[in-house]
Amino acid sequence: MLIVDDEPLARGRLAALLGACAGCTVVGSVDDGEAALEAMAALAPDLLLLDIEMPGLGGTALAARLADRGHPLVVFTTAYEHHAIAAFELGAVDYLLKPVRLERLREALRRAQARLDAAPAAPVVYLHARVRGERLRIPLNAVLWLLAEEKYVRVRHEGGEVLLEESLRQLEEAHPTLLRLHRNCLVPAARLIGLRSLPDGRVLARLAGTEFSPEVSRRNLPALRRLLRMG
Structure with a gap:
């Protein structure tokens, strides 16, 4: 609570x-x-x-x-x-x-x-991707991170990687539990476990389930720090 x-x-x-x-x-x-x-x-x-x-x-x-x-x-x-x-x-x-x-x-x-x-059990939330003509569903709770790349969004999940045609903004608006780290990266809130400061002043996010540490923008850093304190 x-x-x-x-x-x-x-x-x-x-x-x-x-x-x-x-x-x-x-x-x-x-x-x-x-x-x-x-x-x-x-x-x-x-x-x-x-x-x-x-x-x-x-x-x-x-x-x-x-x-x-x-x-x-x-x-x-x-x-x-x-x-x-x-x-x-x-x-x-x-x-x-x-x-x-x-x-x-x-x-x-x-x-x-x-x-x-x-109350009825909350439904499982999915992201939808298409791989070699086949439509796939990726449970949102299995997603590790999302990166914008040219016309697509690359999604790393527990079973591999897929490309989505939606923009990061569309995904962020559709799924409020996704946190923006910088303009090209979203992560599920449950994956964020900490922040690591580098000597050059950059800050990296520590994510559960992966060694990938995306950079956090200065604009988004205060909100992420507040969320970690609240947690």
Whole structure:
């Protein structure tokens, strides 16, 4: 789950309470709605513990964006009772008043787990390629990296390499879990395990499952560092 709250003390308290809840894994902790959107793309949490009143993109606005998707689930955490009706209209699993009590948190988590258990399994996402006239499907979770080369995108996956006709931008827009390292390279968020700085100032990405270390552009470096800290 992902904790979203602009107050550091509130984030710390929730993390401590979740440590006393069996079966919970906190994948990250962020301080506003925009950061939550970035974290969701990279970390794919099942549940948000979401504050309502935050600077910038607030909790109800974020939940409204997620309402049509149905994922991740949302449990609101707030100091104010008057948001309750709006919260449940947005499909929230539960509504916890601060300071959050351990038993109420456990009850909210049980409700969230029941809803997750009742939901159909998420479909496998594929990239589609054509090799010698044969159409192939490559599971996105098997992809190691994608590089733009002239008119095609070269995709390295666990079973080899293929060429795609879509552009990197089209692939990035269609699959939010792909991270841009530089203008010619995307990688699945789950593959990014670290960054390595070179003496000449360049930064390389460390990827799970491959020794290939693509370079990270200065433009994309801050966002990648934030994602690694959240993870």
